[in-house]
Amino acid sequence: MLLNVSYNNPEIRKKIDNEVGKPFSFFERIKQGGIGLGHLIITSSSIEIQNLLALDKYRNKCNIELRPNGIIIGFRALLESYALVIPYWKLTIYKGDAQEYSIYRDTYCIKIEATEKRVHQFIKRILTEKEKQTPVSIDDL
Template sequence: MLLNVSYNNPDIKRKINEEVGEPYGLRERIKQGGIGIGHLVITESSIQIQNFLALDKYRNKCNIELRPRGIIIGFRALLDSYALVIPYWKLNLYKGRAEEYSVYRDNYFIKIEAKAKDKKVHNFMKRILDQKAQQSPTNIDDL
């Protein structure tokens, strides 16, 4: 789900927490070695997201935050902040060309630049896939 998170709205926070879980506490953030990555360059996006990104002239960038049951991709357009909330069971992550990752949820997608020298980005994407694998059911009885 794509949400405007510019303002402190309890209903939007509740929706996000229901979808991907509460934010990690300080102890868990330190234990994991950080739960986010920022300044990722957006190379392409779905039309709904592109309509927001086209509003300003700046380079399109985003950040990704890990949550217990999913991820949040945040980006800015003009003076507003937006979040693409993706639970692990709806997340599709592909490594496209040699220098790009594609993150999908239903009809939304964002393609992120990841050059070969950007080990931090590659390692973080691997962490996302590892988290998704841990959250996935292992047999039919887990559903």
């Protein structure tokens, strides 16, 4: 789900927490060695996101935050902040050429540039977390 998170709205925060879980505590963040990756360059996106990004002339960037049950991709358009909230069970990641990843949730898509080793490592970490959260059989539910 794509949400405007510019303002401190408890209803939106509750929707996000229900979808991907509450944020990690300070000590969990340290223990994991960080839970986010910032300044990722958006190379292309689905039409809904592209319409927001086209509102300003700046370079399109995003960040990714890990949550217990999914990820949040955050980006800015004009003076507003938006979040694409993706639970692990709806997350699909494709690696295009060696320099790009496509991240999908339903009809939403964001393609990010992956020219640095840290991006590849973080995507690998997301996929590992997704694998841990995905049940192997119906009995695991």
